[in-house]
Amino acid sequence: xxxxxxxxxxxxxxxxxxxxxxxxxxxxxxxAIAGMPLSAASDVIGPxxxxxxxAAAVVAPILMIAATADALLRLAPRGTPSAPRSGSAQPSxxxxxxxxxxxxxxxxxx
Amino acid sequence: xxxxxxxxxxxxxxxxxxxxxxxxxxxxxxxxxxxxxxLAVRQATTPVPPALAMRAVNPEWDFMRRTYVVLAxxxxxxxxxxxxxxxxxxxxAIVDSTLAIAGQSGxxxxxxxxxxxxxxxxxxARSLFIDGELVMMIAARDLVEPRAATRPEALxxxxxxxxxxxxxxxxxxxxxxxxxxxxxNTTALAGLTxxxxxxxxxxxxxxxxxxxxxxxxxxxxxxxLLVSSYTWRGEITAGPExxxxxxxxxxxxxxDEAFARDQYARARRELGASFLGFGWAREWPDSAExxxxxxxxxxxVPLLEASPxxxxxxxxxxxxxxxxxxxxxxLASLELAGVREEATGRYLASNDVxxxxxxxALSFGPLWQRARxxxxxxxxxxxxR
Numbered sequence: 152x153x154x155x156x157x158x159x160x161x162x163x164x165x166x167x168x169x170x171x172x173x174x175x176x177x178x179x180x181x182x183a184i185a186g187m188p189l190s191a192a193s194d195v196i197g198p199x200x201x202x203x204x205x206a207a208a209v210v211a212p213i214l215m216i217a218a219t220a221d222a223l224l225r226l227a228p229r230g231t232p233s234a235p236r237s238g239s240a241q242p243s244x245x246x247x248x249x250x251x252x253x254x255x256x257x258x259x260x261x
Numbered sequence: 262x263x264x265x266x267x268x269x270x271x272x273x274x275x276x277x278x279x280x281x282x283x284x285x286x287x288x289x290x291x292x293x294x295x296x297x298x299x300l301a302v303r304q305a306t307t308p309v310p311p312a313l314a315m316r317a318v319n320p321e322w323d324f325m326r327r328t329y330v331v332l333a334x335x336x337x338x339x340x341x342x343x344x345x346x347x348x349x350x351x352x353x354a355i356v357d358s359t360l361a362i363a364g365q366s367g368x369x370x371x372x373x374x375x376x377x378x379x380x381x382x383x384x385x386a387r388s389l390f391i392d393g394e395l396v397m398m399i400a401a402r403d404l405v406e407p408r409a410a411t412r413p414e415a416l417x418x419x420x421x422x423x424x425x426x427x428x429x430x431x432x433x434x435x436x437x438x439x440x441x442x443x444x445x446n447t448t449a450l451a452g453l454t455x456x457x458x459x460x461x462x463x464x465x466x467x468x469x470x471x472x473x474x475x476x477x478x479x480x481x482x483x484x485x486l487l488v489s490s491y492t493w494r495g496e497i498t499a500g501p502e503x504x505x506x507x508x509x510x511x512x513x514x515x516x517d518e519a520f521a522r523d524q525y526a527r528a529r530r531e532l533g534a535s536f537l538g539f540g541w542a543r544e545w546p547d548s549a550e551x552x553x554x555x556x557x558x559x560x561x562v563p564l565l566e567a568s569p570x571x572x573x574x575x576x577x578x579x580x581x582x583x584x585x586x587x588x589x590x591x592l593a594s595l596e597l598a599g600v601r602e603e604a605t606g607r608y609l610a611s612n613d614v615x616x617x618x619x620x621x622a623l624s625f626g627p628l629w630q631r632a633r634x635x636x637x638x639x640x641x642x643x644x645x646r
Binding site: 154178179181182184185186187197200201204205208209212213214216217220221224225 | 279
């Protein structure tokens, strides 16, 4: 589960940084985009804030979706052997599924 | 199941999210009205706010903000009778303040410093930028409800505009010494058309002659778009620009609708862009030889070539020409990237002129409709009180 956690973490980091920048009042420097800098630093802070704002709106949700999909795929059964068409040498499909789940389960909780 | 590669996962997630993004940031009808209402209340409550910071960057913005707010409030006064008294009071405060400042400090108060670089080519003329927008402000007010106090001012400036345009070899008045702008000349013509409707003057021959001259001399051959600026004698100094053409096309709607629609369609094709439900406008067409960001275009967004100045005025163009799909896309971009402040409704990546243009675009309709009403309808307007 390391990869989904990393993706979730990155998304949370972007959203958190955006929130913190907002609380710190950096959003007001965005006026530099319209040629109205608040201070000399606005020419750097303004575009940087807008980039962070866009990242929080566009990139963070993508990371969240990817993380969710990744986690769900890892929780899904690793594979389902097809049932034997004839003969009894092969285990039944329910036996196969049970053995498959048992083999996957310990890994998926770690 | 094998774990999919990270890149594949991210691409799949992007393919799922990006097409839905515009729906999250889109502004529906109710959202637009709520936004316009918030902006209108702010403008009507403080019609002449301090503009020191804006003036330090560009004094023209102080003046243009006034024009767009007056046009927006005139539209809202016509569309929403309960707001009429408040809107008219704000309009009067703006017009009176503007006339007082221009009277005391001169037109140059609202102009860039190079206004003083020399005399106008036409010694009897004054800045068409100032005269044109003032006539438009006063006439817009009069089309809602006539006001006697400012009518003589509008008539005097209208006469000066008509004289300057008639005397000019380019059929155009100067905004700055030896510098004519299609933005200002079409604004002046629209202002004169509004005044004709409100005061019974007649400038339609002048307007018709200007359009004929413009079609022959002020249209860039490659794009068919009106150029932005030229000398008094008509030598082109800047080709088509988004920061001019959207407003010019909007102005021409009350002057020559067919030409206006042609210009909008060309501008849309040459400068308009949209992707995944988001829209933006470029400042220059592909064929432009020189393209350098300036105070009108604003900083150009790399790769997309999006211009804040052009995109902001494109919202007005899309609204005026009923281009609903692109208007929605432009507003979605503004909502996504404009950094909206919840408390005030303002977009922090914009400025006071941007707010005024947005308010006007969201309120556009009734005033131009009244200006274009059939001839007999003007008799419905009251005489000035």
